[in-house]
Amino acid sequence: xxxxxxxxxxxxxxxxxxxxxxxxxxxxxxxxxxxxxxxxxxxxxxxxxxxxxxxxxxxxxxxxxxxxxxxxxxxxxxxxxxxxxxxxxxxxxxxxxxxxxxxxxxxxxxxxxxxxxxxxxxxxxxxxxxxxxxxx
Amino acid sequence: xxxxxxxxxxxxxxxxxxxxxxxxxxxxxxxxxxxxxxxxxxxxxxxxxxxxxxxxxxxxxxxxxxxxxxxxxxxxxxxxxxxxxxxxxxxxxxxxxxxxxxxxxxxxxxxxxxxxxxxxxxxxxxxxxxxxxxxx
DNA sequence: TTCGAGCTCATACTAAAGTACCAAAGTGCT
DNA sequence: AGCACTTTGGTACTTTAGTATGAGCTCGAA
Numbered sequence: 001x002x003x004x005x006x007x008x009x010x011x012x013x014x015x016x017x018x019x020x021x022x023x024x025x026x027x028x029x030x031x032x033x034x035x036x037x038x039x040x041x042x043x044x045x046x047x048x049x050x051x052x053x054x055x056x057x058x059x060x061x062x063x064x065x066x067x068x069x070x071x072x073x074x075x076x077x078x079x080x081x082x083x084x085x086x087x088x089x090x091x092x093x094x095x096x097x098x099x100x101x102x103x104x105x106x107x108x109x110x111x112x113x114x115x116x117x118x119x120x121x122x123x124x125x126x127x128x129x130x131x132x133x134x135x136x
Numbered sequence: 137x138x139x140x141x142x143x144x145x146x147x148x149x150x151x152x153x154x155x156x157x158x159x160x161x162x163x164x165x166x167x168x169x170x171x172x173x174x175x176x177x178x179x180x181x182x183x184x185x186x187x188x189x190x191x192x193x194x195x196x197x198x199x200x201x202x203x204x205x206x207x208x209x210x211x212x213x214x215x216x217x218x219x220x221x222x223x224x225x226x227x228x229x230x231x232x233x234x235x236x237x238x239x240x241x242x243x244x245x246x247x248x249x250x251x252x253x254x255x256x257x258x259x260x261x262x263x264x265x266x267x268x269x270x271x272x
Numbered sequence: 273t274t275c276g277a278g279c280t281c282a283t284a285c286t287a288a289a290g291t292a293c294c295a296a297a298g299t300g301c302t
Numbered sequence: 303a304g305c306a307c308t309t310t311g312g313t314a315c316t317t318t319a320g321t322a323t324g325a326g327c328t329c330g331a332a
Contacts, residue, residue: 044177048184077278090261092318104318105281112320122288123319124260125226215309228288241311248290258318259289 018043035036069136074117074133081135083110087123088136147183154179190226203270210253210269219246223259224272 018040071081079100086096086107093107100107111123120126130136139159187252207217222232222243229243236243247259256262266272 040176044180045184045187048181048186048229050184051181051190052185052188079279086258088264089262090256090258092258093320094318102279103281105283106279108320109280112322115320120226120318122226122228124223124263127260127263128224128226159277213308229290230288237307239311241313242309245310246292251290257290 065134066136070133071135074135076114076117076135080110080117083107084114084126084130084136087111087114088127088130092127199269202272206269207271210271212253212271216246216250216253219243220250220262221258221270223247223250224263224266227256 076084082100083096086099091099093104093111096102097104097107114119115123115126118126118129120129127136148179212220218236219232222235227235229247231241232238233240233243251257251259254262254265256265263272
């Protein structure tokens with residue numbers, strides 16, 4: 001907060017200085033009005049963009065992209081990934097099996113392999129880790 | 137894209153018009169230089185903020201805010217919410233108990249109540265629902 | 273064709289998770 | 303004090319999750 005006040009104080013000072021310089025430069029005829037206005041316009045355009053960027057920086061977006069490279073890095077196969085998505089939807093093994101037309105046994109196998117690859121003890125932990133890796 | 141070109145064309149036209157008006161107004165002495173520059177500055181500050189906001193709007197952030205109102209709406213108590221956070225961290229009931237200095241039985245009670253309140257059958261489904269409600 | 277990887281499924285088991293009760297203690301309100 | 307609600311914890315039970323192991327199948331690379 002102290003920093004913000006300091007920055008704004010300096011900004012206002014700089015603007016006032018700019019006004020005075022441009023005013024006397026125009027009166028003495030050494031500077032065209034068009035150029036002065038153009039410079040002012042560009043400066044404030046940049047200030048506007050800067051202020052807005054700063055204010056939006058706090059609510060930083062967590063990059064919703066899926067990290068496909070990480071998936072192959074972890075050697076997670078196609079089927080395993082399907083199962084992982086099922087888990088993230090809150091489905092039981094049985095339900096995932098029904099969805100993918102597989103037996104519950106097969107899902108259990110895939111889940112077990114997933115847990116090893118994600119270094120997790122439970123499916124909920126697998127979800128948390130997968131989110132960290134931006135896999136889901 | 138066509139819209140962008142149109143908007144920028146109109147913008148440039150408006151700016152040129154502004155320059156001419158201000159130029160002749162100053163020469164005819166009916167307008168002070170300070171005021172002109174001030175107006176230009178404010179206009180471009182707003183334009184800068186506007187441009188930046190538009191450019192960041194595409195990568196819209198999914199509002200990472202927690203919906204506290206929804207939590208009380210669902211009548212989720214303080215303790216239950218603590219347990220929910222534990223679940224979202226991928227912890228087992230035992231681990232949540234250790235963390236909150238409670239017995240596993242107590243955690244089970246809280247989890248059961250949570251599942252009813254969130255209308256979920258499993259803890260993973262509870263997570264998915266809680267995420268939908270922006271509770272976690 | 274032999275090999276490895278991936279996918280499928282099964283059995284048998286252990287470990288968690290979840291349900292349905294009950295009950296005591298604390299808290300806040302009237 | 304009495305009431306409603308939360309929090310805590312227990313027992314007994316069912317269901318789901320997860321492990322270990324084995325086995326058959328397909329497909330592409332060596």
